[in-house]
Amino acid sequence: MLFAEAPAHVPADRIVDFDIFNPPGVEQDYFAAWEALATPDGPGIVWTRANGGHWIATRGALVRDLWADNRRLSSEVLAVTPGLGDVMRFIPLQQDPPEHQSYRNAVMKGFASRHIVAMEPKVRAVARELIAGLAPRGGCEFMADFAEILPLHIFLTLIDVPLEDRPRLRALGAQLTRPDGTMTVEQLRDAADDYLAPYIAQRMAHPGDDLFSRILAEPVAGRPWTLDEARRMCRNLLFGGLDTVVAAVGMAALHLARHADDQAALRADPALIPDAADELMRRYPTVSVSRNVVEDMAVDGVALKRGDIVYLPGILHNLDAASFDAPHEVRFDRRLNAARHTTMGAGAHRCVGAGLARMEMIVFLEEWLADIPPFRLDAAAPVRMKGGNVGACTHLPLRWD
Secondary structure (H helix, E strand, C coil): CCCCCCCCCHHHHHHCCCCCCCCCCCCCCHHHHHHHHCCCCCCCEECCCCCCCEEECCCHHHHHHHHHCCCEECCCCCCCCEEEEEEEHHCCCCCCHHHHHHHHHHHHHCHHHHHHCCCHHHHHHHHHHHHHHHHCCCCEEHHHHHHHHHHHHHHHHCCCCHHHHHHHHHHHHHHHHHCCCCCCHHHHHHHHHHHHHHHHHHHHHHCCHHHHHHHHHHCEECEEECHHHHHHHHHHHHCCCCCHHHHHHHHHHHHHHHHHHHHHHHCHHHHHHHHHHHHHHHHCEEEEEEEEEEEEEEECCEECCCCEEEEEHHHHHHHHCCCCCCCCCCCCCCCCHHHHHCCCCCCHHHCCHHHHHHHHHHHHHHHHHCCCCCECCCCCCCCEECCCCCCCECCCCEEEE
């Protein structure tokens, strides 16, 4: 990793060498790796020289406030990966109010609650089929055998593309959130666009009942979508559907494998599961976003200049004791409004698929706990994690009797 010199407006006492894609210790504990950056008596924002140089907010309230600041910060930059935002041009993720509102409205209608409710039987059927194959084995590698199958199966069903394309698309999603240098950002965009091109043409000419068709059937500011807009929107949703729920389900399984008492509580009273889903998603946030400064501003006693990039890790909001009481404890009786935590974002760009993700988490917990005996970590195999814009377990071996 090459470290860039900090610009003149960055105070020396705010400079750190922290690589968001590979923070120290991340393979063993993604959360501890990030929390090491946010010491109780440390600054609220720091500058890292890694990845070209950028700010990182480290206080929960600051992360939350900046995430929702659409006046002084823009979503256009997308990520600290050089050139990614300029190349991807996602709709609506990289648009700012008021421009993005018409596009977001169309996308939200595609994710309307009636469509999510209609998908639940399918989610449940896929979960049951996977679990039926795993239960007699006495164990599994949870990420490969379940977490990377269920959410992607559902998303590919939503957009009506072949399920056998899952491994190919999953690899593209990982390159966006945790790039390994084997593809340029242009190659990544082109791979996604080449895959989507025939489906976009078909949906625009002959709309069906899939997610893309529903969205493209909604006018944008009273007019049809252009082909370029449709490509950028479908590209956005494709990448958005390939990683976040996989990570969330994996973290929930990891927690329950480590905490037999929480497993037992949910098995004894399944009515707790919806609140448990919200709490587990709060406790184990993995999504971070980038914003670019469009107006000089003062934050935590330092100057942020136009053109600076600010990185906003949801983990440092959700696990900040100033934002949540005893944030590291999992309490199924918190009864949080899911919009209070930052796992699915905040403000104008809160994740459009948050309702679908929550439903999938609830179904996973219900079906897994109903048919898999009490499970635990495999003592002979380590848990492994990775950092990035979406952190995740990459290896989660489970065992049961």
